[in-house]
Amino acid sequence: MSFLPARKGRHRQRYEDHLRLVSGCIPYRFETDVDDRNGNVKSRITVLMISTPNRDDLVFPKGGWEDDETVHEAACREALEEAGVKGRLDETPLGVWEFRSKSRQNSCSLEGGCRGYMFALEVTEELDSWAEQTSYKRKWLSPEESYKFCRYDWMRDALKVFLTVIQKERMSNGRPEKLVELPMFAASEAMAEHQMLSAGCSGKPSSVQHLEESFTKCIVQG
Numbered sequence: 001m002s003f004l005p006a007r008k009g010r011h012r013q014r015y016e017d018h019l020r021l022v023s024g025c026i027p028y029r030f031e032t033d034v035d036d037r038n039g040n041v042k043s044r045i046t047v048l049m050i051s052t053p054n055r056d057d058l059v060f061p062k063g064g065w066e067d068d069e070t071v072h073e074a075a076c077r078e079a080l081e082e083a084g085v086k087g088r089l090d091e092t093p094l095g096v097w098e099f100r101s102k103s104r105q106n107s108c109s110l111e112g113g114c115r116g117y118m119f120a121l122e123v124t125e126e127l128d129s130w131a132e133q134t135s136y137k138r139k140w141l142s143p144e145e146s147y148k149f150c151r152y153d154w155m156r157d158a159l160k161v162f163l164t165v166i167q168k169e170r171m172s173n174g175r176p177e178k179l180v181e182l183p184m185f186a187a188s189e190a191m192a193e194h195q196m197l198s199a200g201c202s203g204k205p206s207s208v209q210h211l212e213e214s215f216t217k218c219i220v221q222g
Contacts (some may be wrong), residue, residue: 012066021076022063022116026094026162027085029123029140045166047146048123050083056092057151058139061156062116075119083138084130087123094118096162097154098174109217118158120165 014021027048049058061082065074103111150156
């Protein structure tokens, strides 16, 4: 199967307030079961994470937001390149976090700073082959497992918000089946303005971009 090669380099990278702009997502799916004992329908949610060579921890797909795409297109592209999945992206961001790149985790300088937009992606297609398959291996996990193995604290915070959003959406939509194995992690106080600054570094949080609450089909353009 042919696929578009992954984008390389940072010549089209977007920056704002001296921060590299990043877009990513939490891919997820529902699995429905029927309890034979009493006939109740139950749903389980699993999330997709990716592994990198020589590491036991996991991350969600993310990468640089480039100047020829929207933040939503960037999130969909990263999911396709790194995890080989497509789906429906919720255009409302789970939040925006400020963090240091992995090579600058212990630095308080401006260098290496990132501002990341995270979204929820309901997976509808899982490819057998994808652009960065040799670098990233995908794993479907329960929320508890993903929280345990997540590499970054700011991604754990995004997962907390994601679970809170999913719970609220299913309650408001009146879904009859019971959602099981959904841990009750406490989400951050501000659902619309999530930001995680690096430990020990002071800074003034900037406002989160507010986007329309709707869904879009993930299409990665060549």
